Amino acid sequence: MPVALLALAVAAFGIGTTEFVMMGLLPEVADDLGTSVPTAGHLVSAYAIGVVIGAPLLTAAGVRVPRRRMLVALMALFTVGNLASALAPGFGTLLAGRVLAGLPHGAFFGVGAVVAAQLVAPERRARAVATMFLGLTVANIVGVPAGTALGQQLGWRATFLVVTAIGLLAMLALYALVPRLPLARGGGLGGEVRALADRQVLLGLLTAVFGFAGVFAVYSYLAKMTTELTGLSATAVTGVLALFGIGMTLGALAAGPLTDRALRPTLYGSLAALAALLLVFRYTVHSTVPALVTVTLIGAVGFMTTTPLQMLVMNNARSAPTLASASNHSAFNLANAGGAWLGGAAIAAGWGWDSPMLVGAVLAAVGLVLALLGGALDRDGSRLSRVVARSRRTTERSDISVG
Structure with a gap:
């Protein structure tokens, strides 16, 4: 498998961690920000709303952007969203940070799946896409439990700072390992x-x-x-x-x-x-x-x-x-x-x-x-x-x- 798939998997690991780790950190967030756990649960929904909105809009906006540049830009937005979450002074700003972190999720996996399929022979396209998704599944085995434990010991902000670092690492890996690929001839946004x-x-x-x-x-x-x-x-x-x-x-x-x-x-x-x-x-x-x-x-x-x-x-x-x-x-x-x-x-x-x-x-x-x-x-x-x-x-x- 091409080494570029590793960069996609690292990014998927970071995305999967930040998506699901909030479920384990709701008590710590609620206690720190002076709200109830059910109210803090809106932070999970906020991320999902970001994904649903961002997937079509960001993909449409970047339809003419070269694939590697688009992947790096989406991961940069993801990183900024997690940094904003880590530094959020109150519940409202944390809610906004979660929406921001979720915006590039769907667009990244959409573009990433197309890139993964382009990197291999036609008969191995599904295996390439599944390799990228492995990062998402490994996040549920390693990233989410580790992030939950870290947040319980050092505070929930520490977890999102670590995810921010993973985002920066993924940006570097994407830029260094993903080759320049031609855009599909599909008539642009139309x-x-x-x-x-x-x-x-x-x-x-x-x-x-x-x-x-x-x-x-x-x-x-x-x-x-x-x-x-x-x-x-x-x-x-x-x-x-x-x-x-x-x-x-x-x-x-x-x-x-x-x-x-x-x-x-x-x-x-x-x-x-x-x-x-x-x-x-x-x-x-x-x-x-x-x-x-x-x-x-x-x-x-x-x-x-x-x-x-x-x-x-x-x-x-x-x-x-x-x-x-x-x-x-x-x-x-x-x-x-x-x-x-x-x-x-x-x-x-x-x-x-x-x-x-x-x-x-x-x-x-x-x-x-x-x-x-x-x-x-x-x-x-x-x-x-x-x-x-x-x-x-x-x-x-x-x-x-x-x-």
């Missing part, structure tokens, strides 16, 4: 918007919203589930989250070669397995070992959906893939927010701490139906293309015979 409006691209984005929402309907409440239903101590929650991160990494490693070999079957299989495992978790959550095994498997199959979904929208927006690729990360963050909201609504309705598992299974099943619909349209389109091609060849032969 071509990118037309590619985004493709029926299969929109179906892929909807599949990401529903399918990945199934993961976050459960992941958002995993800590409480394992203490209330499994009977684990609060100190064991970090280990449970690390197991989920290990599962994510295993899923990312498997998704690359599987997607290169068979994109749609990989997507169908991972969504079907996700729906099934979320249902199984409702029963295994009551026993420690089965619960931990199921958590790891949910992390694996949940994250195994990301690479085929990313490649799906890029392939269907082939002439101008950057905006579609970035919008996929807006879809993932909508899934994050929507899944967490629906899972929380089920709990608030009095359905119990195991109710998000049913919600997640339904969402994953809807994602699978949308994916199957996209596959059926693909097959219909391919058959129509073959019919048209045969008709054209027949007409040409008839013209030659008449001539």
Whole structure:
């Protein structure tokens, strides 16, 4: 694999750390800034809002900017956002810093996925994209637990200062290791918007919203589930989250070669397995070992959906893939927010701490139906293309015979 993928993975590690570490630091932030933990929870939503807004806008603004320069600029904005968060004097400025740090997230992964695919042979494109995403999964194993522990010992500001340093390191690595690449000939912003409006691209984005929402309907409440239903101590929650991160990494490693070999079957299989495992978790959550095994498997199959979904929208927006690729990360963050909201609504309705598992299974099943619909349209389109091609060849032969 090209060494430039390492630079992309380092940047992804920093992004993944700052996105998820806030969940572990909410008590420290709330205590330091004199607010409640539920109010501090808006800092998680603020980052997601930044991602959803920034992905299409920053990608559109940089459609004519050379790819390497765009990646460095996006990481610079990410670094400034984390520095602003570390130095924020109050809750309002910290909220603004979180939005600022989230703005480049989707655009970076969108542009980064296109760059990663350009660095390798066509038959290894999915593996290259999955390698970049490994940085995101490793952040959940190493970066988030380490950042949480650092914030608990030295204060939450220390965590964001370290993430700022990671951002600076990533900027240097991107500039030094990513080669200059030609821009796609997709007709500029107009071509990118037309590619985004493709029926299969929109179906892929909807599949990401529903399918990945199934993961976050459960992941958002995993800590409480394992203490209330499994009977684990609060100190064991970090280990449970690390197991989920290990599962994510295993899923990312498997998704690359599987997607290169068979994109749609990989997507169908991972969504079907996700729906099934979320249902199984409702029963295994009551026993420690089965619960931990199921958590790891949910992390694996949940994250195994990301690479085929990313490649799906890029392939269907082939002439101008950057905006579609970035919008996929807006879809993932909508899934994050929507899944967490629906899972929380089920709990608030009095359905119990195991109710998000049913919600997640339904969402994953809807994602699978949308994916199957996209596959059926693909097959219909391919058959129509073959019919048209045969008709054209027949007409040409008839013209030659008449001539």
